[in-house]
Amino acid sequence: MMIGMAGALSFGRSAFGEAVTGLYVPPEEGPHERTLMQWPNSRKVYAERWALDETKQAIADIANTIVDFEPVVMLADARMHREMRKLLSDRVEIWDIPTEDLWCRDSGPLFAVRDGALVVSHLQFNGWGNKQVHRNDRGVAVRVADRLGLDVVSSGLIGEAGGVEHDGHGLLMAHESSWVNKNRNAGLSRDEIEARLLAAYGADRMIWSKGVYNLDITDYHIDSLARFTGAGRVLMNLPSQVDRNDPFHIAAVETHDALQRAGLSVDVIDEPKWPRAQDDDFVASYANYYVCNGAVIAAQFGDSRADARARDALERHYPGREVVVLNVDALGYLGGGIHCATQQMPKIT
Numbered sequence: 001m002m003i004g005m006a007g008a009l010s011f012g013r014s015a016f017g018e019a020v021t022g023l024y025v026p027p028e029e030g031p032h033e034r035t036l037m038q039w040p041n042s043r044k045v046y047a048e049r050w051a052l053d054e055t056k057q058a059i060a061d062i063a064n065t066i067v068d069f070e071p072v073v074m075l076a077d078a079r080m081h082r083e084m085r086k087l088l089s090d091r092v093e094i095w096d097i098p099t100e101d102l103w104c105r106d107s108g109p110l111f112a113v114r115d116g117a118l119v120v121s122h123l124q125f126n127g128w129g130n131k132q133v134h135r136n137d138r139g140v141a142v143r144v145a146d147r148l149g150l151d152v153v154s155s156g157l158i159g160e161a162g163g164v165e166h167d168g169h170g171l172l173m174a175h176e177s178s179w180v181n182k183n184r185n186a187g188l189s190r191d192e193i194e195a196r197l198l199a200a201y202g203a204d205r206m207i208w209s210k211g212v213y214n215l216d217i218t219d220y221h222i223d224s225l226a227r228f229t230g231a232g233r234v235l236m237n238l239p240s241q242v243d244r245n246d247p248f249h250i251a252a253v254e255t256h257d258a259l260q261r262a263g264l265s266v267d268v269i270d271e272p273k274w275p276r277a278q279d280d281d282f283v284a285s286y287a288n289y290y291v292c293n294g295a296v297i298a299a300q301f302g303d304s305r306a307d308a309r310a311r312d313a314l315e316r317h318y319p320g321r322e323v324v325v326l327n328v329d330a331l332g333y334l335g336g337g338i339h340c341a342t343q344q345m346p347k348i349t
Contacts, residue, residue, distance in 0.1 A: 023112040023121050023153065024202035027168025027228070029291045029318065031347040035066050036108050038140065038341075039076035039084060042100035044133045051330075058330040059102050060087035062290075062297065062338055065324055067091045070293040075099050075108075075140060097143045098136040103336060105223070106160035107134065108343035109141040112153070112202065118348060120145040120152045121200045123159045128217045129183025155200035157193065158184040162221040162340055164197060167228035170204045172197060173259065175211025175251070177219040207262050209255040212247050216281075216335055223339050224285040225252055226259065226266075229317040233265050237287035240270040267317070269310045272303035277329050286310040288337030290344075291318065297338055300325040 040059060046052035063072045067089055076084060077098040084094060101107075106128070112121035120141055127134035145152045163178035174197070180190045188196075194206050212220040226236045236256055242249045259266050269286045277284070286306075289298035296314050300307040307325065314323045331337050 022114050022202075023119070023200060024114070025110065025112045025121060025166055025168070025200075026346045027166070027230075028344055029230075030168065031349060032070050032293050033345045033347040034071040034073055035063075035290075035292060036104050036144065036343045036345060037063055037072060037074050038099040038102050038104045038108065038137070039074055039080060040099075040102040041076065041080060042133060045101050051333075054330040055102065055334065056087060058328045059341060060084075061326055062328065062341055063092050064089045065297055065326060066290070066292050066295075066342070069295045069322075075104070075144070077136075095144075095147065097140060097147070099140060100133055100135065100137050102331075102341050103137075103160075103162070104140075104343040105162040105340045106218075107137040107140045108161075109144045109345075110161045110200070110343075111345050112200070113346065113348065114151075114153070116348070118148075118346070119150050122152050122154050123157055123161060123200065124155075125160060126158050126184065128160065129181065129219065131183075131217050153200075155196050157188075157196050157200065160218070160221070161343070162218065162223045164201070165222050165226065165228050166201045166203060167231055167233075169231040170202075171207070171228070171231075172201060172203045172205070173207040173209075173226065173228075173234075173255075174222050175220050175255070176208055177211030177213045178221055181213065181219055183219075207258055207264075209258045210251060211255075212251045215247060218335070220248065220251060221340075222255075224283055224288045224337065226255060227287050227289070227339075229267075232263070233317070234259050234267065235287060235313060235317055236266055236268050237271055237285050238268050240273060267313060269313050270306060272301040272306035274303045274306075276302035276327075277332055279333060281333075281335070282329075283332045283335050283337065285332075285337050286313075288339040289314065290338045290342045291321070292344070295322045295324055297342075298323060298325050299328050299332070299337055301329070301332070302327075
């Protein structure tokens with residue numbers, strides 16, 4: 001049973017277009033069975049060897065940090081496993097599931113609970129609107145489900161989990177640019193997309209803002225801007241000074257205002273003014289952190305004051321968890337961060 005993909009990948013007992021009912025995606029801060037990550041390797045994506053090497057080291061650093069708190073599985077073609085072991089902790093498990101790139105939040109499986117058991121609530125990855133090669137990455141979610149013996153339930157949507165935030169209490173938020181877009185869901189209205197997202201996550205309410213079309217590969221994923229930290233609570237990463245000529249700044253303020261109008265408590269972290277990286281396209285997002293068992297894994301950017309304020313905010317929003325900060329500038333140059341590189345598998349309790 002196929003979902004718009006070449007090859008012969010089984011989708012269990014669920015078929016494309018099947019009504020998605022009874023699903024619930026737990027919040028990220030809930031207990032995890034493990035963290036999934038993907039190994040970057042494609043020279044079609046990384047034309048320069050030094051960039052690929054730096055990216056591999058950053059991914060290894062993240063995995064080696066998370067594994068102190070919960071099990072980590074790295075997905076990669078078997079031919080790369082020996083090389084990977086030079087960078088990865090022996091405690092990081094490696095599965096033979098081929099990948100091209102590292103963005104497990106987007107191409108990896110979205111796990112949900114149905115009738116007390118885990119399933120994969122499937123958002124079909126298409127390389128962010130066919131902007132990047134994804135011969136392997138488009139099949140990662142289904143291959144993981146097959147290895148774990150889980151059913152795959154189609155959402156009827158093309159998109160990425162990094163493009164929608166959920167609080168685990170019935171509320172979603174997203175940018176229209178990542179979903180209501182002909183490069184992903186041509187022919188579907190925003191209302192139709194919303195209904196399918198609500199069903200896929202087991203939610204009943206959604207907050208939209210416009211976002212930014214066609215200026216970055218993701219069409220402005222929400223998880224680099226705003227994150228739920230609990231029911232009715234949001235932590236945002238905003239520029240300290242808004243440039244009215246910058247479409248991302250304008251869209252960020254619009255999202256902030258939409259969340260406030262919806263009655264949410266919105267806490268703002270200023271972006272670093274003086275990060276190590278001075279590239280105009282560098283993404284310095286404090287919001288792109290990952291919550292694992294007992295810890296929050298976050299980025300620091302070399303601006304000591306801004307880094308300290310961000311750490312304080314994370315400690316305030318996640319009391320009782322250790323906040324561990326890493327230099328993952330290699331991912332910022334690619335337009336992402338730690339959250340983009342990880343995907344949690346909830347623990348059924």
